[in-house]
Amino acid sequence: MAQLTVSQKDQFWRDGYLIVEQALSPIELESLRSAFSVWVDTSLSHQTDYGETLDGRARFDLDPVHNATQSGLRRVQSPEEISEAFRNVMRNARTVDICAELIGPAIRFHHGKVNSKLPGMPTEVKFHQDFTFQPMSNDDVITCLLFMDEVTEENGPLQVVPGSHKGPLFSLWHEGVFTGAVAEEVVAQHKDQIVTCTGAAGAACLMHSSLLHGSAGNLSANPRTLYLATYYSDDAIELSPNALPSRLTHELVRGEPSGRVRCTPYEMALPEVPQGTSFFAQQSVQSDTSCHA
Numbered sequence: 001m002a003q004l005t006v007s008q009k010d011q012f013w014r015d016g017y018l019i020v021e022q023a024l025s026p027i028e029l030e031s032l033r034s035a036f037s038v039w040v041d042t043s044l045s046h047q048t049d050y051g052e053t054l055d056g057r058a059r060f061d062l063d064p065v066h067n068a069t070q071s072g073l074r075r076v077q078s079p080e081e082i083s084e085a086f087r088n089v090m091r092n093a094r095t096v097d098i099c100a101e102l103i104g105p106a107i108r109f110h111h112g113k114v115n116s117k118l119p120g121m122p123t124e125v126k127f128h129q130d131f132t133f134q135p136m137s138n139d140d141v142i143t144c145l146l147f148m149d150e151v152t153e154e155n156g157p158l159q160v161v162p163g164s165h166k167g168p169l170f171s172l173w174h175e176g177v178f179t180g181a182v183a184e185e186v187v188a189q190h191k192d193q194i195v196t197c198t199g200a201a202g203a204a205c206l207m208h209s210s211l212l213h214g215s216a217g218n219l220s221a222n223p224r225t226l227y228l229a230t231y232y233s234d235d236a237i238e239l240s241p242n243a244l245p246s247r248l249t250h251e252l253v254r255g256e257p258s259g260r261v262r263c264t265p266y267e268m269a270l271p272e273v274p275q276g277t278s279f280f281a282q283q284s285v286q287s288d289t290s291c292h293a
C-alpha cells in the first residue's frame with residue numbers, strides 16, 4: 001500500500017524534507033522509549049564515554065555537563081546492534097516503506113544513532129550537510145529522524161534550510177581543519193530561510209542527505225530524543241569509510257539487489273574519518289575562521 005501521496009513526494013523532492021505524522025506505532029514508540037530510559041539510568045554510573053562499537057569507538061557519548069546525578073547522555077551509536085526494539089524499528093517501521101517509495105524500490109541500511117537532548121542540555125548541532133560527512137556515488141540517501149518525544153520550538157528541534165539539498169555542497173574544512181560544520185558565512189546567508197521541524201512523539205522528519213541542517217540546545221524542561229536511521233538506494237556505493245559502521249550496515253531492508261551502481265557528478269573534499277565517539281567531538285574543534293550556528 002502506498003504510504004505517500006504524490007503531493008507528499010513532490011514536497012520531499014522540492015524541500016528536501018518531509019514531516020510524517022504517526023510514523024511509529026504506539027507499541028514501537030514505547031519500545032524505543034523504554035530501551036532508552038534504561039540507557040539513561042545506566043549512564044549515571046559512568047564518568048566518561050563507554051561501551052564499544054564495531055570500529056572500537058565508544059557507543060555511549062556523554063556531554064561535558066554529565067554528572068552522577070544528572071545524565072548528559074547525548075548519543076547512542078548503532079542502537080540496533082544492542083536492542084531488539086531499535087532493530088525492529090530500523091527494519092519494519094513505516095518510514096522504511098516511505099524511503100523505499102522515494103529512493104527505492106531497493107534500499108539498504110546505512111547507520112543508526114540516538115541523539116538525545118535531556119532537559120536543559122546545551123548540546124548543539126552545528127549546521128552541516130550529512131552528504132559531506134558520508135559521500136556516495138549518488139545522493140539518494142535519506143535519514144529518518146524519528147521523534148521519541150514531542151519535539152517543540154523550545155527543546156532543540158531540527159532546523160533545516162528548505163531546498164538546500166539541490167546544492168551547493170558546503171565545505172566542512174576550514175583553514176585545513178575538519179570542523180564538521182559549514183562556515184559562519186554560509187549560516188548567515190541562509191538564516192532567514194531556516195525552518196524548525198516540530199511534531200508529536202511518534203512523528204518523523206525524513207531528510208535528504210544534502211539538506212543543510214542543525215539544531216540548538218534544549219532550553220526546556222522536556223527531553224528531546226530522536227532515533228536517526230539512514231537508508232540509501234541500492235545503486236549508491238560509499239566513497240569514504242562509513243563513519244558509524246555496524247553489523248547491520250548495508251543490510252538490504254526493501255527490494256531486490258540491482259547489481260548496479262549509479263554515479264552523479266559532483267566534487268567535494270573528502271571528510272575526516274572520526275576518531276572520537278561521535279561527530280560532536282569533530283564539531284567541538286574550532287578553526288580560526290569558522291564559527292557556527
Ligand SMILES: O=C(O)CCC(=O)C(=O)O
Nearest residue numbers: 115125130157158214215
Ligand atoms: O539531533 C539533531 O538535532 C540533528 C542531528 C544531526 O544533524 C546529525 O546527527 O547529523
